[in-house]
Amino acid sequence: xxxxxxxxxxxxxxxxxxxxxxxxxxxxxxxxxxxxxxxxxxxxxxxxxxxxxxxxxxxxxxxxxxxxxxxxxxxxxxxxxx
Numbered sequence: 356x357x358x359x360x361x362x363x364x365x366x367x368x369x370x371x372x373x374x375x376x377x378x379x380x381x382x383x384x385x386x387x388x389x390x391x392x393x394x395x396x397x398x399x400x401x402x403x404x405x406x407x408x409x410x411x412x413x414x415x416x417x418x419x420x421x422x423x424x425x426x427x428x429x430x431x432x433x434x435x436x437x
Contacts, residue, residue: 381434392417
């Protein structure tokens with residue numbers, strides 16, 4: 356997996372939260388779903404770069420497939436907005 360992929364997903368999510376009036380600091384839980392669990396270190400590194408100061412709860416898991424066969428990673432996040 357290319358490091359740009361999970362990092363790009365986190366940047367895209369950050370823009371979505373900002374558009375909704377939130378910030379990365381509002382994120383309290385994340386989930387990283389991978390097709391290949393061997394990619395966990397790379398995906399976790401991208402997560403760590405994004406959330407180094409925030410430290411939300413994070414779960415990493417492997418799935419058998421996604422709806423789009425081209426997807427390698429799916430990112431989920433829960434945020435609390437005031």
